Amino acid sequence: MRPQVDFGPISARIRDSRLYSALRRLEPCPRVRTELRGTTVVHQDDRATHSMLLLDGWMALSKMLPDGDIQIIDIMLPGDFALIGARHAPVAACSVEALSNVQFVDISATAANGYERHMDELRDFLAAEIVVTQARTSELLLRMGKGAAATRVAYALLELYIRLDAIGLVRDGACFDFPLTQQQLGSFVGLSSVHVCRTLRRFERGGIVSYPTRTSIRLDDPNQLCEIAEVDLDALKGSILVHRESGITAVRQSLPGSGPQAPR
Secondary structure, eight states: OOOOOOOOOOOSOBOOHHHHHHHHHHOSSOOOEEEOTTOEEEOTTOBOOEEEEEEESOEEEEEEOTTSOEEEEEEEOTTOEEEOOBTTBOBOSSEEEESSSEEEEEEEHHHHOSOSHHHHHHHHHHHHHHHHHHHHHHHHHHHHHHOOHHHHHHHHHHHHHHHHHHTTOOBTTTEEEOOOOHHHHHHHHTOOHHHHHHHHHHHHHTTSEEOSSTTEEEESOHHHHHHHHTOOHHHHHHHHSOOOSSBSHHHHHHSTTOSOOOOO
């Protein structure tokens, strides 16, 4: 029997009233799925026609080569949507892995493909999520194609910082939980774990980052990271964040049995 997972309070982000209303009308009692860190929730090439709303934790969307090498395409944070498959494209392009203990809701294509107004609202929200996902993927690919190791790592740290700050998960200035291993961070930015280790050590020696705990990181000099990553922080925020009226707390708190559950 698998152990229960204890979850802390969700961030006060995604309390988007339109999203909340749309979800509740689609499924008055949606099932919250709970999985442990390291679980592959979806395998690439699986049959899939659903979307996913992450309520708590971190997830990775990744591709695997025949030799086992993995490239993380995107990282999902609380409140993020991912389109896993569609009615006319019913195959999962990526695997989805829990980078930490997670809670999420699957949204079926059948449930979202109606003509009611609240379904239109949900599709608008999904479209916005796809746009910002493309924006951040484009920013990362640009640096993977043209940037040095330091540029790639600096960009990844800034992107995660911006997104976590928007959902209230940054504390003490610029400190946040960081469940990624160096190997996983390398898979995200296209570097070996050795290159990632050397780059982070250089950042630490330069006073750019520090590690309050083994599972957290603090950006001590975001301006320097911006110079290394060649980004304008405000412009990046405008392109990779969905403009919301509020956050996701209402979604999670309203779901039946939203307390700790045993993974199924």
